[in-house]
Amino acid sequence: MFSFSVGLLVENDGSDGASFAVFLNGQNRFEQFIQAPGWIDAQILLSEHAGETVLLELMTDSGEKNDWDWAHWADLFITAKGVESNGDVNQDGIINILDIILVAQNLGQKPPSNPRVDANRDGQVNILDLVFIAELLGEKVVAAPSQMDIVKGIPSSTKNVIGVRRALNELEAVPKRSHSVEMTIQFLRAWLANADRDVRETKLLPNYPNPFNPETWIPYQLAKATDVSMRIYDVSGHLVRTISVGFKPVGYYLTRERAAYWDGRNKVGEPVSSGVYFLQFVAGDFTATQRVVIVK
Numbered sequence: 001m002f003s004f005s006v007g008l009l010v011e012n013d014g015s016d017g018a019s020f021a022v023f024l025n026g027q028n029r030f031e032q033f034i035q036a037p038g039w040i041d042a043q044i045l046l047s048e049h050a051g052e053t054v055l056l057e058l059m060t061d062s063g064e065k066n067d068w069d070w071a072h073w074a075d076l077f078i079t080a081k082g083v084e085s086n087g088d089v090n091q092d093g094i095i096n097i098l099d100i101i102l103v104a105q106n107l108g109q110k111p112p113s114n115p116r117v118d119a120n121r122d123g124q125v126n127i128l129d130l131v132f133i134a135e136l137l138g139e140k141v142v143a144a145p146s147q148m149d150i151v152k153g154i155p156s157s158t159k160n161v162i163g164v165r166r167a168l169n170e171l172e173a174v175p176k177r178s179h180s181v182e183m184t185i186q187f188l189r190a191w192l193a194n195a196d197r198d199v200r201e202t203k204l205l206p207n208y209p210n211p212f213n214p215e216t217w218i219p220y221q222l223a224k225a226t227d228v229s230m231r232i233y234d235v236s237g238h239l240v241r242t243i244s245v246g247f248k249p250v251g252y253y254l255t256r257e258r259a260a261y262w263d264g265r266n267k268v269g270e271p272v273s274s275g276v277y278f279l280q281f282v283a284g285d286f287t288a289t290q291r292v293v294i295v296k
Contacts, residue, residue: 002046002056006032007039023057087136089116095136097191101163103129127170131181134171138180156195158205161252164188196251199223204281204288211293214264214271218279219254226284230260233278240266240277264294
């Protein structure tokens with residue numbers, strides 16, 4: 001609902017009044033001519049456009065005969081009370097992993113930059129929104145087990161994998177889970193397993209945070225199972241530390257639970273000094289190097 005007040009202030013006699021109008025997506029939804037001083041409260045229903053972006057245009061014409069008419073708008077509010085979320089966060093017509101990913105990518109926002117990710121409409125994005133979507137998705141999987149086939153149709157991009165892993169970590173931490181949430185957890189695990197098998201290219205990804213103090217995580221992805229290790233050099237080319245990650249299967253290693261890790265110490269366990277270092281990532285016959293910075 002869009003609520004507002006319009007008013008006319010007159011500083012001299014002989015007012016010719018003022019016209020007020022509100023256009024919603026180009027259509028006139030409110031029109032009022034006011035000649036006497038005072039205020040009028042009004043409202044326009046927006047429920048038919050729930051979840052959509054709309055254009056509201058406020059127009060005023062204070063007439064031509066009197067320069068002392070002052071037309072005012074005041075108390076402009078847009079509210080969404082009574083509008084319930086259907087769980088289709090990305091509005092593609094179905095509830096699936098992509099909706100969970102969008103919520104996971106916005107966890108912690110208060111208020112959310114995108115109102116649709118606030119699935120339960122409480123003004124913030126948190127585990128309750130994930131559970132809300134998980135309940136709906138789980139019900140679909142229970143009602144139609146063939147929904148699991150949708151797993152193969154969701155793109156396994158790096159961004160999506162991070163979103164799913166974050167959502168999975170949050171949902172697995174819920175102490176008392178409904179059957180629907182359990183089904184969603186299984187659904188997310190199945191998607192991740194499929195995504196891991198679908199990696200086409202071995203890559204070293206940017207470490208985070210960077211700059212850092214004192215620790216950083218180094219995400220990567222593997223297109224084939226292999227031994228993984230890292231060598232860290234200072235700007236003079238001296239070897240500071242070798243980290244053996246071990247043998248890793250095909251998959252994405254993006255979150256803190258799975259990414260490689262450096263605690264900012266050298267080979268004898270001493271904290272290294274502030275500055276630039278070079279991290280060489282080795283996975284079988286694949287090698288990549290990136291610049292990392294410690295700031296203390």
